Amino acid sequence: MAGQTLYYSQKVEAGYTLVQSVKVDSEGYITVKQDHCSTYVVTTTDVSKDNSADVPAGTPDTGDSNHVIMYVIIFMVSVALLAVTVGSKIRKRV
Numbered sequence: 001m002a003g004q005t006l007y008y009s010q011k012v013e014a015g016y017t018l019v020q021s022v023k024v025d026s027e028g029y030i031t032v033k034q035d036h037c038s039t040y041v042v043t044t045t046d047v048s049k050d051n052s053a054d055v056p057a058g059t060p061d062t063g064d065s066n067h068v069i070m071y072v073i074i075f076m077v078s079v080a081l082l083a084v085t086v087g088s089k090i091r092k093r094v
Contacts, residue, residue, distance in 0.1 A: 001028060007046045008032045011039040018048035 001024045008030075009016040019040065022030045034040070041047070
């Protein structure tokens, strides 16, 4: 998507308001500015022009990239390693 223009819009009662349009950099990232947290979408089309239109299907909301399962697995592995370490130290004392 490098070089493509994306549209960063805020959800409002009447539809969407364009906050800014941005170009995707060579590494596939965009940088946007916001002055408060709210519901925003990033799309390939300017949805603010037609306030009766909804966000196109398949467009993820911002913040949908959380990897909760990975964090749970990392936590469980950390707890298991801690248990093994403590157990080996207790066995060495005996």
